[in-house]
Every structure is written in structure tokens, then in C-alpha cells.
């Protein structure tokens with residue numbers, strides 16, 4: 001698996017397996033184990049997905065050395081604020097059954113954000129979190145929070161795919177050496193994306209499927225992708241993207257597919273209200 005280097009010199013596998021919306025107590029366990037068998041070495045979970053314990057069990061049962069697997073998790077906003085965040089980090093470590101997490105993110109940009117970030121910074125200094133980062137941060141939000149951060153985030157995990165290219169955000173993140181991570185890299189199975197003629201033409205040329213063309217393009221853009229699949233064949237296929245290369249003209253053709261319109265706007269107050277209602281523990 002190819003890796004990217006983060007701004008603190010840690011290496012992150014370029015494609016990770018995302019377990020968003022996969023239930024705990026079985027399905028996440030099965031999916032994670034299947035992903036590890038298929039060759040994934042990077043699992044992306046979150047306290048808010050409520051499936052960290054299944055991820056932890058699958059990693060243990062896989063027989064693969066802990067240090068060979070890159071685990072990302074995220075703090076849910078119910079645990080924001082300095083004191084709560086310290087407990088939230090311990091909770092993730094306990095549920096995953098590990099003594100360190102490779103990458104830990106602040107999941108959503110609301111509440112006592114910088115209080116929570118301070119707790120992440122301390123856990124980073126203590127070595128419990130090997131890298132720390134942010135998620136769903138727009139340029140506006142970055143400008144709001146950056147001066148309150150001592151440790152530079154390693155990544156910003158946002159919606160990203162050929163239809164949602166986040167140009168302005170990428171420029172600002174590049175200037176700060178913060179790598180983008182793509183959630184919904186396949187547009188969450190969006191048919192318009194997966195059946196797009198430009199993408200299908202490239203799929204024919206390279207004997208790959210549309211998903212593989214998209215994930216290859218994301219890789220060549222220097223962005224980490226977190227595709228999700230519960231189908232074993234697609235799961236395998238989604239990391240089988242390192243035996244071909246899109247040329248400069250093809251990369252440009254893919255860039256031309258940008259609509260400039262994310263489906264999720266973190267600055268919409270309705271999203272804050274909606275997400276704040278999710279309580280993951282008492």
C-alpha cells in the first residue's frame with residue numbers, strides 16, 4: 001500500500017477503509033476483518049459511528065501486528081471541551097483496545113472546539129495519539145480556529161470527489177502542509193458520478209471500474225481516500241489502483257468535472273443542530 005507523509009513525518013496509507021454507518025456488534029467486525037484480509041492497513045472509524053469496539057476486535061483477531069495497521073478515530077462533539085475531551089480520548093482507546101491511536105480528529109467544527117483541541121494536543125505530546133487532525137473545516141472555520149492551535153493539524157477530512165474538489169480549501173490546506181482526506185470519495189455511490197462518461201471512458205481504457213478510476217485520480221491529486229464498501233469484490237478493487245497511472249490530460253479531464261458544490265455545508269447552522277442531537281453515551 002502506498003503511503004503519504006504527514007507534516008509530522010508519520011506515514012499514512014493513501015487509501016483507508018471507512019466504516020461510517022456500519023453497525024457495531026457484528027457487521028463492522030466482519031467488514032473490518034474482510035478489509036484487513038483484502039489488504040487494507042488503514043481503518044477510519046469514529047466515536048460517533050459507535051463501532052470502535054468492533055474495529056478493535058477485528059484488528060486483534062486479524063493477527064496482523066498493531067504497528068502495521070493505521071487506525072483513525074474521531075472525537076464526537078458531545079465530548080468537546082477540554083475535560084470531556086480527555087475522557088473521550090480514553091474512551092476511544094478503551095473501545096479500540098489499543099494503547100495509541102495513529103490519527104485522531106475533531107469530527108465536527110462546533111461547541112468548545114479549541115478546548116477539545118487542547119486535550120488532543122496533550123494526548124499527542126504524551127504519545128497516545130500519534131497524529132491529530134481536523135474534519136469538516138472550511139476556509140472560514142480554519143481562519144476562526146487556527147490561531148488557537150499550537151500543534152498544526154496533520155489532516156483535514158472533508159467531502160471530496162470529482163464532483164466536489166474543494167479548490168479554495170485545498171489551496172489553504174496546502175499552504176499549511178495539511179493533507180486532505182476524502183470522505184464520500186465515490187460520492188456515496190452516486191450513480192451520476194459512477195456512470196459519468198469521462199470516468200467510464202477511462203475505466204474502459206485501463207480495464208478498471210469507475211470507482212477505481214476515481215480513487216486513482218484522488219491518489220494522484222495527493223488526497224487520502226476512505227472508500228466504503230460491504231461488497232468483498234469492490235472492497236478488494238478499491239485498493240487495486242496502483243498498477244496504472246492517469247496522464248496529465250486525463251487528470252485535467254477529471255478536474256473539469258468539479259461542480260464546486262459540496263452536498264454538506266459545515267457552516268449551515270441546521271447541521272450543527274442536527275449533529276448536536278446525536279448523543280453517543282449518557
Ligand code: A2P
Nearest residue numbers: 184185186187188189211227228229230231234
Ligand atoms: P457497496 O457497499 O455495495 O460496495 P463512499 O465511499 O463514497 O461513501 O461510497 C460508498 C458507496 O459506494 C457504497 O454504497 C458502496 O456500495 C459503493 N461502492 C463502493 N465501491 C464501489 C465501486 N468500486 N464502484 C461502485 N460503487 C462502489
